Amino acid sequence: MLLTCDFCxxxxxxxxxxxxxxxxxxxxxxxxxxxxCVPCTRAQVRDIEAKFALNAR
Numbered sequence: 001m002l003l004t005c006d007f008c009x010x011x012x013x014x015x016x017x018x019x020x021x022x023x024x025x026x027x028x029x030x031x032x033x034x035x036x037c038v039p040c041t042r043a044q045v046r047d048i049e050a051k052f053a054l055n056a057r
Contacts, residue, residue: 005037007044012037 003024004011014021025041027034036044 003035005040006034007036007040010037010040 001015002011002013003021005024012020012024023038025036
């Protein structure tokens with residue numbers, strides 16, 4: 001099963017590159033699986049952290 005990033009459309013095949021596939025983030029929202037590559041995961045985490053910093057003021 002080929003994993004595709006929901007944000008940038010990058011792909012990885014866990015059968016041929018299992019180590020890279022393990023670094024991806026995944027979530028299950030309303031019964032639908034979502035996957036994010038490492039760069040997109042980092043960007044999302046930074047966005048969330050920035051929102052926390054703004055709300056802490």
